[in-house]
Amino acid sequence: MFTPPFILSIAGGGSTYTPGIVKSLMVRLEDFPLAEIRLYDIDAGRQDTIAPVVEKVIRDHSQSIKFTVTSDPEVAFSGAHFVFAQMRVGQYKMREQDEKIPLRHGVVGQETCGPGGLAYGLRTILPMVELIDMVGRYAHEKAWIVNYSNPAAIVAEGVRRLRPDARVLNICDMPVAAMRNMGAILGVDRHKLEVDYFGLNHFGWFTRVLVDGEDKLPELRRHIAKFGLLTEDAAKTDPQHSDPSWVKTWRNIKPIMDNFPEYLPNPYLQYYLMPNQIVEHQNPDYTRANEVMNGREKKLFAAAEEYKRTGILPDAFHVGVHGEFIVEVARSLAFNLRQRHLVMVENQGAIVNLPYDAVVEVPAYITSEGPEPIRIGQVPLFHQTLLQQQLASEQLLVEATIEGSYEKALQAFTLNRTVPTMEHAKAILDEMIEANREYWPALQQAWQDGEAVKK
Numbered sequence: 087m088f089t090p091p092f093i094l095s096i097a098g099g100g101s102t103y104t105p106g107i108v109k110s111l112m113v114r115l116e117d118f119p120l121a122e123i124r125l126y127d128i129d130a131g132r133q134d135t136i137a138p139v140v141e142k143v144i145r146d147h148s149q150s151i152k153f154t155v156t157s158d159p160e161v162a163f164s165g166a167h168f169v170f171a172q173m174r175v176g177q178y179k180m181r182e183q184d185e186k187i188p189l190r191h192g193v194v195g196q197e198t199c200g201p202g203g204l205a206y207g208l209r210t211i212l213p214m215v216e217l218i219d220m221v222g223r224y225a226h227e228k229a230w231i232v233n234y235s236n237p238a239a240i241v242a243e244g245v246r247r248l249r250p251d252a253r254v255l256n257i258c259d260m261p262v263a264a265m266r267n268m269g270a271i272l273g274v275d276r277h278k279l280e281v282d283y284f285g286l287n288h289f290g291w292f293t294r295v296l297v298d299g300e301d302k303l304p305e306l307r308r309h310i311a312k313f314g315l316l317t318e319d320a321a322k323t324d325p326q327h328s329d330p331s332w333v334k335t336w337r338n339i340k341p342i343m344d345n346f347p348e349y350l351p352n353p354y355l356q357y358y359l360m361p362n363q364i365v366e367h368q369n370p371d372y373t374r375a376n377e378v379m380n381g382r383e384k385k386l387f388a389a390a391e392e393y394k395r396t397g398i399l400p401d402a403f404h405v406g407v408h409g410e411f412i413v414e415v416a417r418s419l420a421f422n423l424r425q426r427h428l429v430m431v432e433n434q435g436a437i438v439n440l441p442y443d444a445v446v447e448v449p450a451y452i453t454s455e456g457p458e459p460i461r462i463g464q465v466p467l468f469h470q471t472l473l474q475q476q477l478a479s480e481q482l483l484v485e486a487t488i489e490g491s492y493e494k495a496l497q498a499f500t501l502n503r504t505v506p507t508m509e510h511a512k513a514i515l516d517e518m519i520e521a522n523r524e525y526w527p528a529l530q531q532a533w534q535d536g537e538a539v540k541k
């Protein structure tokens with residue numbers, strides 16, 4: 087453990103989430119004291135646009151915290167105690183491709199699920215390893231990287247294989263966001279909930295939702311059967327997610343639970359369990375990437391511009407569970423609080439009927455040496471089978487990245503539940519190879535015309 091105040095670096099400093107995360111840090115300054123905040127990004131222009139907004143957020147709370155903005159890894163990470171990673175490799179222009187290419191083939195087009203998530207994984211694993219190595223070179227020897235960079239399941243598996251000893255904790259705010267909505271429905275703050283949950287990232291189920299020791303899942307089931315995982319007035323539950331695609335996502339918990347009422351699914355399961363319906367409702371010319379570029383990103387950039395012109399910062403970003411959660415996790419790491427959070431962690435027997443070395447998402451106690459997962463036991467055959475298939479798809483994608491294997495990438499795409507046939511998988515993969523030339527490692531075919539290719 088190291089003593090506060092801490093040096094904290096944010097990798098992906100130009101992210102639309104940076105001001106919100108920094109605001110969350112400022113609100114918790116007494117509990118998580120900071121000496122310096124550093125922004126690091128490979129796109130200096132984007133980061134410079136957002137930096138004055140971030141600086142204003144800091145100065146509204148503290149005059150003493152040093153603020154540094156850089157594209158130099160040595161400056162960014164020297165002596166750092168914490169690194170929050172939130173890189174979007176290829177930025178929104180590549181997210182748009184991840185979503186639109188599969189849709190042209192009638193397949194789900196999504197940032198982290200299906201072929202889009204696999205493509206994003208092929209772009210992100212190696213830059214993440216590069217980040218780990220830079221942090222290893224310059225930062226405090228016990229520094230923690232808390233990673234939000236997506237696709238988190240694939241990134242976590244890539245890191246587990248390539249840098250098994252790295253102090254990286256991979257997290258996702260989706261379960262916390264679901265708990266916030268549960269809390270709103272039940273009329274309690276999300277911190278009052280203690281949940282049981284098992285799965286992979288963006289692929290799991292809540293099995294119990296306790297408030298003061300009483301399981302509230304029956305009450306939630308009755309509510310969800312009418313409204314999905316939203317209050318009657320959706321905007322009140324989730325002001326950030328008033329975009330139509332998110333409202334639909336929360337409502338889709340209802341059809342899933344109408345069929346499988348036992349557990350409450352992660353909203354991302356809609357892409358695997360009802361892909362046809364999702365594709366029918368997706369506009370192939372205007373996907374979530376466009377919604378975000380014309381919404382969250384545009385609003386933030388416009389506010390930065392107005393702040394530069396007038397010195398007045400308009401209300402331009404949301405401080406929600408996303409920022410709160412990463413700060414809560416970092417505090418637990420920093421002070422060995424052993425708080426219980428849902429995070430990604432190597433299974434190590436927590437889910438008895440999944441592989442020992444699978445990266446799973448389960449509740450864990452967060453200590454200064456990392457997460458200690460709770461024991462889940464056996465999961466039912468239906469869920470185990472879905473999980474195994476998704477895990478295999480993600481693991482093959484990681485192997486494809488490491489080995490530069492075209493065949494393994496094709497297997498990963500073919501095995502994914504969102505992809506109906508081998509032909510769809512190949513057509514999408516081949517188009518994605520073209521679109522990702524700048525980002526993916528080269529994928530070689532080991533077989534051609536029925537013959538093994540001699541190396």
Ligand SMILES: NC(=O)c1ccc[n+]([C@@H]2O[C@H](COP(=O)([O-])OP(=O)(O)OC[C@H]3O[C@@H](n4cnc5c(N)ncnc54)[C@H](O)[C@@H]3O)[C@@H](O)[C@H]2O)c1
Binds near residue numbers: 098129259
């Ligand atoms: N795990 C979760 O639950 C969760 C929740 C929200 C967002 N996210 C992820 O957070 C990230 C940021 O999202 P956003 O919508 O704000 O994206 P964004 O494009 O606004 O920001 C990402 C930033 O990362 C930078 N970047 C790209 N490659 C980099 C590299 N190799 N090194 C340093 N910086 C690099 C980009 O230049 C960009 O400024 C994404 O990966 C997103 O998927 C994850």
Ligand SMILES: O=P(O)(O)OC[C@H]1O[C@H](O[C@H]2[C@H](O)[C@@H](O)[C@@H](O)O[C@@H]2CO)[C@H](O)[C@@H](O)[C@@H]1O
Binds near residue numbers: 378
């Ligand atoms: O489509 P986007 O870019 O708006 O969101 C994609 C991310 O969605 C999840 O995170 C949500 C979170 O659930 C919500 O509460 C709030 O904090 O906003 C986040 C972003 O909208 C998901 O967990 C992430 O992995 C996705 O990147």
Ligand SMILES: [Mn+2]
Binds near residue numbers: 238257258259260288
């Ligand atoms: Mn997530």
